[in-house]
Amino acid sequence: MTAIEIVTAYSIALSKGDIPTAFSHFSPDAKWHQPGKHQFAGTKTGLEAIGKMLGDMMGATQGSLVIEPTGALMSNGNLVSFPVHFSGKIGDKTVDMNGVDLFEVVDKKIVQVWLFSEDQVAEDEFWG
Known part of the structure; x- marks a missing residue:
């Protein structure tokens, strides 16, 4: 499987709520880099x-919380760029914006994920 195929398989499983299958595409010691200044x-x-x-x-x-792809996945070697739109609600606060998730795939497993948000300040306010 190519890096894009692995990230696509992860995304499809996640969208179906199949967490065990989604996580089967990760290395056990994967790193997830969540940006910002908030609780997560x-x-x-x-x-x-x-x-x-x-x-x-x-x-x-x-x-x-809903995360949907907004365009084609693109790869550069073992890196996969995944344009997304995410939205959600906490009480009377909402988030509704675009971002990019960047995956690193090594030996057919996702080893790192970096998230980028179009408005990090607004996302920080949303998550608290």
């Missing part, structure tokens, strides 16, 4: 920490 920001290492963060984000938004 920082680097999470390992599937347990990444899973807890994603679960806590879904809990905070009462399941309203």
Whole structure:
């Protein structure tokens, strides 16, 4: 499988709520770099920490967090760029913006993910 095929398989599983299959595409010691200055920001290492963060984000938004692709995945060697749109609601606060997720794939496993947001200040305010 190519890097794009691996990231695509992860994305499809995640969109179906199939977390075990989604996480099967990650290296056990993967790193997730969540940008910003909010409760979820920082680097999470390992599937347990990444899973807890994603679960806590879904809990905070009462399941309203939606991440959808907005364009073609692009690769440069073992890096895959994934343009996304994300939205969600916490109480009376909403987030609705574009971003880019950058995946690094080594030996057919996702080893790192970096997220980029079009308005990090607004995203920080949303997550608190």
